[in-house]
Amino acid sequence: MRRKSQFVRRRLLLWAAAVIFVTALAACGTERHVNTNTASGMHIAMITDAGNITDHGFNQTAYEVCSNWADINDIPFAYYMPEQDSDEARNASIDQAAAEGANIIILPGYVFASAIVTQPERYPEIKFVALDVSAEDIIDKGGKEGVHEANVYCCTYQEEISGYMAGYAAVKSGYRHLGFLGGMSVPAVKRYGYGYLQGIDDAAVQLGIAECVEVEYLYGGQFYGDENITDTMDTWYQTMGVEVVFACGGKIYTSAAEAAARAGGKVIGVDSDQQPVIDGAYGQGITVTSAMKGLSSTINRVLTGIRDGNWAQFAGKIENLGIVTDNADENYVQLPIRTTQWTGGFKEKDYRALVKELYTGRITVSDEISAMPATTVHVTDHGSIQ
Numbered sequence: 001m002r003r004k005s006q007f008v009r010r011r012l013l014l015w016a017a018a019v020i021f022v023t024a025l026a027a028c029g030t031e032r033h034v035n036t037n038t039a040s041g042m043h044i045a046m047i048t049d050a051g052n053i054t055d056h057g058f059n060q061t062a063y064e065v066c067s068n069w070a071d072i073n074d075i076p077f078a079y080y081m082p083e084q085d086s087d088e089a090r091n092a093s094i095d096q097a098a099a100e101g102a103n104i105i106i107l108p109g110y111v112f113a114s115a116i117v118t119q120p121e122r123y124p125e126i127k128f129v130a131l132d133v134s135a136e137d138i139i140d141k142g143g144k145e146g147v148h149e150a151n152v153y154c155c156t157y158q159e160e161i162s163g164y165m166a167g168y169a170a171v172k173s174g175y176r177h178l179g180f181l182g183g184m185s186v187p188a189v190k191r192y193g194y195g196y197l198q199g200i201d202d203a204a205v206q207l208g209i210a211e212c213v214e215v216e217y218l219y220g221g222q223f224y225g226d227e228n229i230t231d232t233m234d235t236w237y238q239t240m241g242v243e244v245v246f247a248c249g250g251k252i253y254t255s256a257a258e259a260a261a262r263a264g265g266k267v268i269g270v271d272s273d274q275q276p277v278i279d280g281a282y283g284q285g286i287t288v289t290s291a292m293k294g295l296s297s298t299i300n301r302v303l304t305g306i307r308d309g310n311w312a313q314f315a316g317k318i319e320n321l322g323i324v325t326d327n328a329d330e331n332y333v334q335l336p337i338r339t340t341q342w343t344g345g346f347k348e349k350d351y352r353a354l355v356k357e358l359y360t361g362r363i364t365v366s367d368e369i370s371a372m373p374a375t376t377v378h379v380t381d382h383g384s385i386q
Contacts, residue, residue, distance in 0.1 A: 042307065044070055044077045045102035047093045049109040050085035057223075057250050058295065061272045062108040062131065065299045073307060078102070087114040087141075098123050104306060105129070106299065110188065113137035120149040127311060129302050130154040131295060132188060135318050153314035155298055158322030159188050160195030161358060162291035162333035163246070164365045166268050167199030168354065169289055169335060170244055171213060172346035175266070179216040179242045181233065181256050183223040183249020185384060190369040192248045192270065192291060193217065198365055201375040210376040216242055217372075217379055221386020223250030225258070228385055233259030244268060244288055257282040271295070275339035289340040294321060294332035328355040 046066050053063040063079055070077035080097055082089035094115055097105055107115060107130045116130050116138055133154045139145060170178055180196055182189040197215060204213040216236055220229045233256050236242040244266035247253035253274065257267050261282040269278060269290030278287045298321065305313055321332035328334065328351060335351060342348050357363040366373060372381060 042073075042075045042104060042303075043101050044075055044104045044106065044303070045097035045100075046077075046079040046106040046108070047090060047097065047112070048079065048081045049090070049111045050082055051250070052081060053079060055250060056253075056274060056277045057271050058108045058132070061295045062106055062299065065296045066106055066303075069300055069303050073303075076101075085111075087111075090115055091119060094119050094123075098126060103127065104303070107131065107133070108295070110134070110137045110186065113143070114141040116152060116154065117141045117143040120152045124149075124151055126151060127306060128152045129299070129314075131298060132156055132293075133318075134187070134320075136187070150315045152316060153302060154318040156318070156320050157188075157293040158320060158333050158365075158367065159191040159291070159293065160198070160365045160367045161322050162293065162335070163192040163195030163248075164199035164202075165333075165335050165351070165354060165358075166246060166289055166291040167196040167201075168203045169199075169340070169346050169351065170246075170268065171200050171203035171207070172350065173288070173341070173343040174345055175243045175288075176209070176213050177216075177240070177242050178213070179236050179245035179256075180218065181229070181245050181247045181249075181252060182219040183252045184221060185219045187369055189219070189249050191367055192246075194369055194373050195365055195367075196246050196291070197373055197375055197377075197379060201373075201377050202363070204377050213377040215375075215377060215379045216240065216382060218382040219384040219386075220249070220252050220255070221384045223252055225252050225255030229255035230258050232385060234262065237263035237265040246270070246291070248291075253278060257286060260286055273336040273339055275336065285341070287339070287341075289335050292334045292336060294334065297330075297332060323355065323359050326356040326359040328352045331355065 044066055046062055048059045051059050053060050066077055080093040082093045090112060094105060103125060104127045107128060110132050112130050113133050116133055120128050128151060134156045178200060180193045182193050200215060204210040237259050245256040246268040247256035248270045253267060253269060257278050260267050266288045267278055267286050268288050271293050273292060274290045275287040302314055305311060323331050325331060337348060
């Protein structure tokens with residue numbers, strides 16, 4: 001099992017300083033004042049789902065946010081990478097983190113549902129923060145309906161809304177032949193994809209061009225690109241005339257971006273702002289926007305709440321996070337304002353207006369994933385490659 005820690009040296013220095021300070025107090029007979037700041041007892045760990053912290057997705061975002069928060073607040077932090085992609089390996093990483101003193105464990109991704117069923121009861125002194133783990137995920141792994149443990153907080157994200165905004169922006173920006181390349185057909189990816197279709201359809205209908213807009217829809221069957229998927233993307237861009245592909249799922253974007261670079265096509269990123277990564281690797285200007293989840297906002301909010309003694313706000317809850325304000329900068333589902341390619345057809349002010357309409361309910365996006373949404377634009381469902 002692999003472990004990375006950033007604070008060994010600093011902790012030794014702090015220990016040495018503490019010994020000197022306590023000795024001095026004892027010699028002078030001075031009254032000791034114990035630091036009661038809740039932060040002084042925090043020890044954060046993060047477990048990757050199975051990948052590493054350079055996956056340009058959930059693992060990397062969670063790692064960077066946890067590491068940054070821990071640095072700023074002078075809190076010990078370590079991350080752990082399971083030896084394999086299995087519930088047993090993830091639980092073993094949790095066991096190791098617990099043995100090494102972690103009392104807050106961040107779990108990024110739905111694959112940790114099994115851990116949430118079994119581990120909190122084993123470690124009641126540890127606070128578990130499970131990101132993108134739903135009640136349905138927990139029930140599927142044999143858990144009870146809902147989360148009842150006082151040491152667990154779970155949240156999911158309204159991916160359908162950020163997918164909607166990405167599709168809406170793409171059509172308003174002038175794209176008429178669009179694609180969706182999902183990783184695996186799991187609920188979060190489907191919500192992204194079905195929201196994307198709804199956004200495309202609404203924008204096309206508003207512009208009166210629904211008959212001119214078409215969408216190719218496909219799952220790769222995995223969360224990484226490969227030669228077969230890249231070949232399919234080459235066909236989409238070069239033969240079928242697809243202009244932009246929403247690449248949704250881990251590193252599957254590599255196949256779309258590689259093909260887009262050869263054909264002068266475009267890509268839409270997912271989960272976090274992927275423009276720096278995709279454009280940096282495949283060429284400036286490839287990334288139109290990214291359909292983002294507020295992973296950073298969630299982790300910062302929960303860790304700050306724990307530090308300030310407000311864990312009760314999170315204990316035992318499963319929250320579904322989305323649009324919480326009409327301010328586009330403060331929601332849990334967003335497009336990146338700094339890196340989105342604003343156009344004459346869709347400016348930043350248009351995006352902010354769209355967010356307000358979503359917040360007030362003038363625009364609604366269905367989260368239903370039992371069937372592909374009905375659309376006026378033509379959608380071709382290509383199934384799954386794997």
